[in-house]
Amino acid sequence: MIKPLLIEIVVEELPAIPFLKELPNIEKKWATILEQNDLLCEFHFYYTPRRLVFWHREFQTAQEDKEQENWGAPLAIAYKDNEPTGAANGFAKKCGIAVEELQTNTRNGQEFLYHKSTIKGKESKELLGGMVQELISQLHFGKSMRWATQTESFIRPIRNLSVVLGEECIEAQLFGVKSSKLSFGHRMVSFEPFSFEFAGDYFCKLEKHGVILYPNERRKIILDQMEKLQKEHDLQIEIDEELLDEVVAITEYPTALVGNFDEEFLELPPEVIISSMKEHQRYFAVYKDGKITNKFIVVSNAYTKDFSYIIAGNEKVLRPRLSDGMFFWKNDLQNGLQNEGLKKVSFVEGLGSMYDKCEREAFIAQLIADQLDLDEEKELLNQTVMLSKADLLSDMVYEFTDLQGLMGYYYAKKAGYDELLSTALKEQYLPDGEQSELPSNIFSAIVAMSHKLDNLMGLFSVGMLPTGSRDPFALRRAALGLFKICKEHSLPLDVEKVIEDSLEKYPNLQKEQLVEFLNERIYKLYNDVNPSVVKAVLQSSGKKDLHSIILKIEALASIVQSSEFKSLSDTFKRVANIVKDVAIDTDIKVDEALFEEEAEKSLYSAFEKVNSKIYTTLDEELDELFALKPQLDNFFDNVFVNHENEAIKTNRKNLVALVYSAFKKIADIKEITI
Numbered sequence: 127m128i129k130p131l132l133i134e135i136v137v138e139e140l141p142a143i144p145f146l147k148e149l150p151n152i153e154k155k156w157a158t159i160l161e162q163n164d165l166l167c168e169f170h171f172y173y174t175p176r177r178l179v180f181w182h183r184e185f186q187t188a189q190e191d192k193e194q195e196n197w198g199a200p201l202a203i204a205y206k207d208n209e210p211t212g213a214a215n216g217f218a219k220k221c222g223i224a225v226e227e228l229q230t231n232t233r234n235g236q237e238f239l240y241h242k243s244t245i246k247g248k249e250s251k252e253l254l255g256g257m258v259q260e261l262i263s264q265l266h267f268g269k270s271m272r273w274a275t276q277t278e279s280f281i282r283p284i285r286n287l288s289v290v291l292g293e294e295c296i297e298a299q300l301f302g303v304k305s306s307k308l309s310f311g312h313r314m315v316s317f318e319p320f321s322f323e324f325a326g327d328y329f330c331k332l333e334k335h336g337v338i339l340y341p342n343e344r345r346k347i348i349l350d351q352m353e354k355l356q357k358e359h360d361l362q363i364e365i366d367e368e369l370l371d372e373v374v375a376i377t378e379y380p381t382a383l384v385g386n387f388d389e390e391f392l393e394l395p396p397e398v399i400i401s402s403m404k405e406h407q408r409y410f411a412v413y414k415d416g417k418i419t420n421k422f423i424v425v426s427n428a429y430t431k432d433f434s435y436i437i438a439g440n441e442k443v444l445r446p447r448l449s450d451g452m453f454f455w456k457n458d459l460q461n462g463l464q465n466e467g468l469k470k471v472s473f474v475e476g477l478g479s480m481y482d483k484c485e486r487e488a489f490i491a492q493l494i495a496d497q498l499d500l501d502e503e504k505e506l507l508n509q510t511v512m513l514s515k516a517d518l519l520s521d522m523v524y525e526f527t528d529l530q531g532l533m534g535y536y537y538a539k540k541a542g543y544d545e546l547l548s549t550a551l552k553e554q555y556l557p558d559g560e561q562s563e564l565p566s567n568i569f570s571a572i573v574a575m576s577h578k579l580d581n582l583m584g585l586f587s588v589g590m591l592p593t594g595s596r597d598p599f600a601l602r603r604a605a606l607g608l609f610k611i612c613k614e615h616s617l618p619l620d621v622e623k624v625i626e627d628s629l630e631k632y633p634n635l636q637k638e639q640l641v642e643f644l645n646e647r648i649y650k651l652y653n654d655v656n657p658s659v660v661k662a663v664l665q666s667s668g669k670k671d672l673h674s675i676i677l678k679i680e681a682l683a684s685i686v687q688s689s690e691f692k693s694l695s696d697t698f699k700r701v702a703n704i705v706k707d708v709a710i711d712t713d714i715k716v717d718e719a720l721f722e723e724e725a726e727k728s729l730y731s732a733f734e735k736v737n738s739k740i741y742t743t744l745d746e747e748l749d750e751l752f753a754l755k756p757q758l759d760n761f762f763d764n765v766f767v768n769h770e771n772e773a774i775k776t777n778r779k780n781l782v783a784l785v786y787s788a789f790k791k792i793a794d795i796k797e798i799t800i
Contacts, residue, residue, distance in 0.1 A: 131287065463537050497620060587634045659679060666791060696753050
């Protein structure tokens, strides 16, 4: 039989951030529990700050009966002289029947003892109480608490429980709270519970008691109200999706309202105003004509017709927050950007202070500038990197840690530093996420790469490597960031050489280990490319700078993905096999006077034309090299490479090696698999 099932767990207000972190797992965990109890069905999960609700429109009132087959010993062993043996008696006891009731069945041409039984499914109401308890024990929100005389803990005290199957209240209990057909509405409607008879009655009464249960509906209400406010007040609201998720999670009856703050606070950088509003008060920033205004949007959870006192209260609360920001701002401007204090700020154990880190980064920046022939910027680079972490000493960054780098930008601008310097301070941590922006210019790119390379070399040198899914210092992201920056700005940076030249700064660094780690990240960057293409490029003998590697992978990948590559692959794999004992990396000599066959002359002539051309792109060069296929096929069909004359044999191998060597400057073709 099928009946609707409603489960509601009423709690004191859930903290939004830990709840939202666990939110993606809640439905999965309940589905697993349903499956383990053979009661899996479609359900919906809803939440407000005070309740977790599971709604099953069609729920089995009992588990389905199961057929169980048991096979025993072969008949020849089960009976002797027509009398049951211990094997037969034991099997009968296992099946819970008398020996006389045993049956036989044939399997693989042999007769065995056999018993088939039906296991009656349990009623759902016998299982639901334990299932709800199991769910609560599996929910992990970080910190939890105990209350009253409870020895168990949960994120917040549980105040009510309803497990209702059809119209029947199922016996269940959580933290001493027994299941009932009661629930609670919005606090401003009533503190008293309301009763309901069945699920439909619950949903109807909940809305009448000031609770909008469905998160998506609350989200839509908030967005619709914001759109209306934008039109009414001729302004633009910045919709921060993370903040919106929080607001949806902390409201049962949301109402978007416009508040104001004093215009004097607009002297602060916009990010400071936004951080003050968002982190402490969960307000949305408001803009007009692209500039932040002295207004904000607060989403109230009040159930009332008069919101004036709520707006006034939020305006009153925001003022001291912004006043603190103004104090930090003026105090930091007065102190200016200074880095001496960084000598007292530790970076990581074994890697000294933040000042030491800046000195290492400055050293790396000089190495990169040398590679990129940027001698004129070297002095400014050194000054920039040495000031890059100075804002960590500011009051503002102490209060709002996510503003590090950005505050350095504002303080540097106010102090009149070079625009390149101030911009680089702001962009030094980019990219800082999957979809993050990249440094806007080469100068900033060098500062950002220096920061990432010091993190990589430093942390690898003290053994703080990523393990499994753990990467507390975001070293994988740092490595990917290097490649993305080089790709964006076409920077021919030889990272391996930078590491080699920096070893004196990192005495315990194992260069090969770090290089292997960086190469693994290239596979990640090109996860949609045939992995053998990346491997072939990494084993090439040509330029090893990141930009060249990127260009090689992208050029080769487009050819390997083509339908014609299979026929090309066979020919060029043969090239690689023939010259496997030739020293490719040496100066390969070919003597035309030793040519005996027309196919030799034809291949050499075609290769010389390809080799003498100047190419503007790798795509052109690869196309020309692969276009040698007809001459190579002709050579393989008509020329016997292993000639009895050793000089001719070597000459023919060297001729093929010339082609292979030209390819290997781009990629080692023998590594490509399709």
